[in-house]
Amino acid sequence: MLVLGLQVIAIGLFILTWEMLVRLNVLPSLLVASPSQIIQNIGKVISNNEIYNNLLFSLYVIAISMLLSIVSGLGLGIILGSIKLLKEGLLPYFILIYAIPKSIFLPIFWYLFGLGFNYQVAFAVFHGIFPIAINIAFQLNAINPNWIMVAKSFGASSYQVYRKIAIPSIIPILLGSIRLCFHGVIVGVVIAQLYIGNLGIGFLARYYTALFQTVDLYLLIVIVSVIVMIGYWSLIKVEINYLRKRNLLISVK
Numbered sequence: 001m002l003v004l005g006l007q008v009i010a011i012g013l014f015i016l017t018w019e020m021l022v023r024l025n026v027l028p029s030l031l032v033a034s035p036s037q038i039i040q041n042i043g044k045v046i047s048n049n050e051i052y053n054n055l056l057f058s059l060y061v062i063a064i065s066m067l068l069s070i071v072s073g074l075g076l077g078i079i080l081g082s083i084k085l086l087k088e089g090l091l092p093y094f095i096l097i098y099a100i101p102k103s104i105f106l107p108i109f110w111y112l113f114g115l116g117f118n119y120q121v122a123f124a125v126f127h128g129i130f131p132i133a134i135n136i137a138f139q140l141n142a143i144n145p146n147w148i149m150v151a152k153s154f155g156a157s158s159y160q161v162y163r164k165i166a167i168p169s170i171i172p173i174l175l176g177s178i179r180l181c182f183h184g185v186i187v188g189v190v191i192a193q194l195y196i197g198n199l200g201i202g203f204l205a206r207y208y209t210a211l212f213q214t215v216d217l218y219l220l221i222v223i224v225s226v227i228v229m230i231g232y233w234s235l236i237k238v239e240i241n242y243l244r245k246r247n248l249l250i251s252v253k
Contacts, residue, residue, distance in 0.1 A: 033218040045219045051204070055223070058189055058201040065121050065185045069128030070178060076129065077136025077170075091137055098130035103191055110196065120192040120200070127188030131180035139173040140166060172246075175239040182235060186228060 015035050021027045022034035029037075045051060080087050080094070105126070113119040143166060151161050193202025201224055208217035 029214070030212060031214060033215040037215050038218050038222060041215050042219060045216055046223075051220070051223070054200050054204045055227070057199045058193065059227070061117070061120050061124065061189050061200065062185055065124035065128060065189065066182065068121065068125045069181050069185055070132060072125065073129040073132025073177070073181065074136060074174065076133040078140065080133065081137035081140025087137060087141065091134070094130060094134055098134060102127055102188065106195060115196045120189060120197065123192040124185045124188035127184035128181040131184065132174065132177040135173050135177040136170050139170045143169050172239075172243060175235075175242060179232065179235045179239070182231060
């Protein structure tokens, strides 16, 4: 309750400061909408079917991109973590690319995938795949070699070693990496739609910005923030429930 109370107070102070800065024209109302303006206009915006159509399209792109990122990131991570030559030769480049702002690669994706749905999914996967692949590769190399040696001494095959030792050890790391993937995919989708496209969250943000529809833009940001918080909270709950069942909850502290 103390933590919740502190969070409520912090949010309240933030909103109050925001409102006062706009009212005093420290932040120009042409560029920044106040919380009171957002609340007054929320009915008009949420009754607009255009908002729902664009949100649903973006959520669809995010869902497809998340699935592809998880599957491909897991596969790449297992390959990099299992083959020493690939880990030493390629993993540093994965880390390097992960640290680079991905928007500089946009022209490459336009050329390879066109300017439609495929480009948005590919660019989002490009954001989401790296945290999963990198973390899985490192986790596989962190497995105690004595466990593998004992398993093989009892006649375990490579498949059994992976099923009984490797896979259980990477699941907690995978769940944590999926949260990072979720963040990356959303960033990738919004950036892709900001530059090119006529549908989606990013397109709406570009449209509202171009017409100086500040209140609509900030309402869109609030709606998207709520959706992201719900998705992030759901992923945390899944992770905590899994770790609690395995008596590993201390690892998320």
